[in-house]
Amino acid sequence: MPVDPSLVGREFPAPAPLTVTRERVGAFAAAVGHPGGRDDVPPTFPIVLAFDAMMAFLDAEQIDLHRIVHGEQRFAYERPIAVGDELTARLTVTGLRQIGGADIIGTASEITDATGAVVCTGKATLVHSGATS
Amino acid sequence: MNAGDVLEPKTFTVTRADLVAYADASGDQNPIHQDEDVARSVGLPGVIAHGMYTLALVGRAVAEWTDGAEVVDLGAKFTSPVVVPAEGGADVVVAGTVKSVADGLATLALEVTCDGQKVLGMPKAVVRA
Numbered sequence: 068m069p070v071d072p073s074l075v076g077r078e079f080p081a082p083a084p085l086t087v088t089r090e091r092v093g094a095f096a097a098a099v100g101h102p103g104g105r106d107d108v109p110p111t112f113p114i115v116l117a118f119d120a121m122m123a124f125l126d127a128e129q130i131d132l133h134r135i136v137h138g139e140q141r142f143a144y145e146r147p148i149a150v151g152d153e154l155t156a157r158l159t160v161t162g163l164r165q166i167g168g169a170d171i172i173g174t175a176s177e178i179t180d181a182t183g184a185v186v187c188t189g190k191a192t193l194v195h196s197g198a199t200s
Numbered sequence: 201m202n203a204g205d206v207l208e209p210k211t212f213t214v215t216r217a218d219l220v221a222y223a224d225a226s227g228d229q230n231p232i233h234q235d236e237d238v239a240r241s242v243g244l245p246g247v248i249a250h251g252m253y254t255l256a257l258v259g260r261a262v263a264e265w266t267d268g269a270e271v272v273d274l275g276a277k278f279t280s281p282v283v284v285p286a287e288g289g290a291d292v293v294v295a296g297t298v299k300s301v302a303d304g305l306a307t308l309a310l311e312v313t314c315d316g317q318k319v320l321g322m323p324k325a326v327v328r329a
Contacts, residue, residue, distance in 0.1 A: 098225035099256035100212065102263050110259040110271040114252045118227050132230050133238050137251040141275025141324070190275070196242055 070128065070170040070195060074160045079127060081119040081156040084181075089150050091115075108148040113156075114140070117176040117189045120158035124174070130195060138171065138192035145185050153181040161190075170195040201266070201306050201329055205298040210261040214249050214282060215289040222253050236286070244281060251278035254292060254319060258312060261294035262325050265308075269327040272305060277321030282314045290314050301329050 085091075092108050095101075101109040117140075125132055148154070155178070162173030176189040219233045228250055231238040239247050255276055262271060284290045292314050299309040306329040312320040 094225045098218070098221040099253065099260060101256070101260050103268050107263075107268060109256060110262075110274050111252055111256045115227055122227075133232055134242055135230065136232070136242075136244075136281075137278055139275070139277040139321075140252060140255060141273070143273050144271060147270055192277075 069165060069197065070130065070163060070172060072163055074128065074172075075163050077160050079120055079124040079158045079160075081116055081158070082123055083119075084153050084155045085116055085119070087112075087148060087150050087152040087154060092150060106150050108150070110142065110144070112148060113142060113154070113178050113187045113189060116154055116156035116178050117158070117191065120156040120176050121174065121191070121193070124158055124160070134196050136194045136196070138194045139190070140192075141190045142187055144187045148186060152186070154186060155179050168197060170197070201298045201301060203298055203300050207261075207265045207296040207298070207308070209293055209295040210257075210264060212257045212260070212292050212294070213289040214253065214257075214284050214292055216247060216284055216286060218289070219247070219249060219253065219284060222250055222256075226250070226252065228252065244283075246283045246285070248281035249284050249290065249292075251276075254278070254282055254312065257292055258294055258310060258320070258323060258325060261296065262308065262327060265296065266306075266327050269306075269329070271325065271327050273324055273326040276310075276312070276323035278319070279321035280314075280317055280319045282319050292319070296325075304329055 172193040310323040
């Protein structure tokens with residue numbers, strides 16, 4: 068089933084803020100083999116928040132995660148993320164087109180700290196393949 | 201760093217166990233990264249690495265090359281999947297050169313391959329020089 072075209076422009080917040088702890092950073096850094104100490108936040112760490120916001124979007128639209136493939140991801144950082152930050156993500160659907168039976172969904176995620184300042188922005192393309200049966 | 205510097209290519213082996221650990225650490229439990237049957241059911245050749253795992257390996261290479269320089273921009277298109285076999289692993293090679301250094305920022309030109317095939321399109325990393 069194609070994705071509803073009226074979604075473009077809609078906003079989906081991540082369900083909860085994320086406090087950046089040493090444990091959380093350490094687990095992420097270990098999983099990707101990132102060098103540096105436990106205060107060194109890997110640059111792709113904000114995907115944790117962007118992914119939460121994306122799940123809020125998929126759940127709201129009843130889109131199955133296993134039909135989504137990540138097509139593109141870009142991050143622009145205003146400052147490094149640090150242990151102790153409390154981060155919030157808000158995802159906006161920025162575009163939608165169909166290619167060969169797949170929905171190509173454009174999203175932008177703004178990640179802000181507890182003061183409301185933008186820490187990082189993410190742009191993603193999600194490829195949704197509809198049921199083929 | 202100077203424009204034209206060739207950075208030492210980094211090879212990282214990705215295993216199924218790495219993908220499970222990454223799913224837990226990132227929250228991305230999409231079964232196409234862990235379950236062969238689900239991956240094939242949506243037309244993939246097998247279990248594939250999270251695109252963000254591959255991009256994290258780029259972040260790791262950049263950190264190793266630059267001794268942890270602050271990253272200002274990082275991104276790529278996930279143009280070809282990194283298929284991770286049940287036994288052994290897939291080798292991802294991250295190669296790079298310093299494309300330009302200007303205004304305190306170094307832009308790296310990157311080529312990321314698996315089995316000789318490019319897996320990232322237009323990969324980009326910019327760090328504070």
